[in-house]
Amino acid sequence: MADRLIRRFTLITGVLGFTLALGTAGFRLIEGFSWFDAFYMTLTTITTVGYQEIRALSHAGRVFNSFLILFGVTAMFLAVGAMTQTIIELELQDSYGKRRKRRMIENLHDHFIVCGFGRVGRNACAEFERTKAPFLVIDRDEQRAARATNAGMLAIIADATQDDSLRRAGVLRAKGLIAALASDAENLFIILSAKALNPKLTVVTRVTEEEAGEKLRRAGADTVLTPYTMAGRQLADTLLRPHVVEFLDFARSNLGQEITMEEVCVSSKGELRRRTLGELLRLQRSGAIVLAIRQQRGETIFNPSPDVEISAGDFLIVMGKRSSLKELEQILTNQ
Structure with a gap:
């Protein structure tokens, strides 16, 4: 839309500029007007304001002015029409954009x-x-x-x-x-x-x-x-525990597009709450790494063993490929 408006504005400016330049040069060469008088004569002609001629035109001048009227007035009307169309399109686009944004927010x-x-x-x-x-x-x-x-x-x-x-x-x-x-x-x-x-x-x-x-x-x-x-704490940790800070930064932002860390909530549906972590990972068979379990009662278990039982409402802090985590999430929420 923006490119089309720019092209349209450039075309309008070019046509009007060419018409003004052509008329100014014509009156200058044919009638011997000064540059300003020639420009003024051209401007009053193509805008159809109805002012009288600066001075009487010769036969050649009238022939030239006849062609200038036909070409210039047509160009001016086209320019006005194009500008009006542009304004209407901008208003419609703004109105449509607001309605579209409102629908997106409502959804x-x-x-x-x-x-x-x-x-x-x-x-x-x-x-x-x-x-x-x-x-x-x-x-x-x-x-x-x-x-x-x-x-x-x-x-x-x-x-x-x-x-x-x-x-x-x-x-x-x-x-x-x-x-x-x-x-x-x-x-x-x-x-x-x-x-x-x-x-x-x-x-x-x-x-x-x-x-x-x-x-x-x-x-x-x-x-x-x-x-x-x-x-302040991170600055101190960078000096005291630089490798730990480097690993945490890596885990947060440098895992790449395919590897990520997420938290997944265990649904209350089905019989999953009676499974252990080991049974869940065997069921998933996709290689997701469970870093910690945030239990519903508030306790956090780091590096949980396969024997830990999973209950509804627990959160699993996991790391792995996005596809693997998606599969694990489906198992935890749909069963």
């Missing part, structure tokens, strides 16, 4: 909402894109929202601290929310609003001032991250 379920498309929000969205998780961006800054849209993301221009904005984003159907605005106070408002609208929503946020972390937790935040504390 979202179990999605994630990212409030703020700053540095933190952009990195969170990049991870959602990498894992193909459904998500929506809310930002009141038009340029940031446009940047997200241009990157192929679903984004709306709205104030995330307002209940209506969160409803537009489908907070009642959402699975989780990231409050990533620059101000702790604004993130607090988002958490209060989101939890009031959807108490089951999982909300995570970042905090600038460490003292505000407890307030955000009391407001309903499930996880509060302190970037400066995390960065």
